[in-house]
Amino acid sequence: MSPTRTLPRWSLVEVPPPGAHRTTIVWLHGLGADGRDFAPVIPALRLPRPLGVRFLFPEAPIRPVTLNGGMAMRAWYDIGSITDSRELNRDQLDESVSGVRALLAAEQERGIPPERQLLVGFSQGGAVALSAATARGPDGSPPPPIGGLAALSTYLPQPERLVPGGRAPIFLAHGYYDETVPFQAGARTRDALVAAGWTTDFHGYAMGHAVCEEEIRALGAFFRQALGGEAES
Numbered sequence: 001m002s003p004t005r006t007l008p009r010w011s012l013v014e015v016p017p018p019g020a021h022r023t024t025i026v027w028l029h030g031l032g033a034d035g036r037d038f039a040p041v042i043p044a045l046r047l048p049r050p051l052g053v054r055f056l057f058p059e060a061p062i063r064p065v066t067l068n069g070g071m072a073m074r075a076w077y078d079i080g081s082i083t084d085s086r087e088l089n090r091d092q093l094d095e096s097v098s099g100v101r102a103l104l105a106a107e108q109e110r111g112i113p114p115e116r117q118l119l120v121g122f123s124q125g126g127a128v129a130l131s132a133a134t135a136r137g138p139d140g141s142p143p144p145p146i147g148g149l150a151a152l153s154t155y156l157p158q159p160e161r162l163v164p165g166g167r168a169p170i171f172l173a174h175g176y177y178d179e180t181v182p183f184q185a186g187a188r189t190r191d192a193l194v195a196a197g198w199t200t201d202f203h204g205y206a207m208g209h210a211v212c213e214e215e216i217r218a219l220g221a222f223f224r225q226a227l228g229g230e231a232e233s
Contacts, residue, residue, distance in 0.1 A: 010099060015039055015055040022052030023227055024107045025118045026100065028060075028125025030153075032073040035059040038122065044213070045220035051227050058103065060096070060125075076128045082180060088157055093131065100132040104144055114145040118226060120219075123181060123209065126154025130189070133168060134198060135161035148226035150219055153178055153209055155185040156192055165197025171222040172200060173215050175207035 013035030017023070029037045035057035047053050064070045066080040066087070076096040080087030104117055121129030133149045135158055136142060142163060150171040156162065170193060174186030183204065190202040201222070205212050 009061060010103075011035065011059045013039060013057040013059065015042060015057075017052040017054045018049045020052045021054050021110075021112070022050075023116045023118070024054050024056060024110075024112045025120060025223070026056045026058065026103055026107075028058060028076065028100070028119075028121035028129055029074070030123030030125050031065065031075050031079070032068075033122075034074055038120075041211070041216050044216045045223060046217075047220065047223060047227075051224075053223075053227075056103065056107075058099070063092075076124050079124070090158070093128065093157060094138045096128045097132045097135075097137065100128060101137075101144055104132075104146065115147040116227070117146045118148045118150070118223060119146055120150040120152070121154065122152045122211070123154055126151040127157045130154065130156050131158055131161070134163065134166070134170075134193065134196075136163055137161075148222065150222060151189070152211060152215070152219075153181055153186070154189070155181055156189040159192050162192060162196050165193075165199065168199075169222070169226060170198050170200045171203070171219060173203040173205065173211075173218070175205055175209060175212075177207065178209045180209040 027038050060074040060076045062072050063075050064072050065075050066078055077092035078089035107117055119129045119133050130151050133143050133146055146168050148169050152173045153175060172186060172190055174183050176183050190200055193200045203218055205215050
């Protein structure tokens with residue numbers, strides 16, 4: 001079965017490249033958000049036009065979420081708690097991870113090599129991104145090669161599947177005052193990745209469960225370093 005067959009269940013918000021398509025950044029939203037959530041930050045990243053970045057913002061399926069009293073919303077997987085155990089629906093997490101990997105494979109079929117593909121995720125989307133890029137799949141399959149990973153205000157949901165460090169650099173960012181995913185969860189994620197040999201750059205910010213201007217500037221610098229290119233003026 002072709003991995004791209006998992007894609008039709010997702011809608012995609014696309015921001016096309018300015019000119020020729022040379023790079024793809026796949027960005028996963030958080031619980032209850034949608035594909036429009038992070039599109040407004042693109043100009044603040046100051047990515048040079050020659051990089052030819054196409055942004056893809058997949059939208060998670062709408063499903064009941066136990067944590068929110070069974071209310072239906074966009075969620076990459078059901079979650080029952082914000083405690084350390086989190087009570088994840090691991091089958092749904094695996095399904096989302098497989099979908100992300102299929103999306104990356106589809107971009108490669110479009111002619112975008114792995115080193116020109118970056119993966120980003122915020123909160124629950126960051127947990128999926130981490131799993132997709134650094135952990136074994138449920139069948140033992142290794143993560144695909146990519147050019148870089150950014151995981152924002154999130155945690156590593158299946159540390160037991162973490163593989164030895166790959167070539168992709170990792171940008172982690174977390175708010176010191178995050179009450180949804182505590183800062184300590186981000187720090188433990190950093191420690192696990194570093195122990196496994198991943199090149200990891202961890203940033204802390206004076207904020208809650210959110211993003212801030214300083215973080216977005218640092219994220220843009222990370223993208224430019226991963227891809228090569230000077231900031232747009």
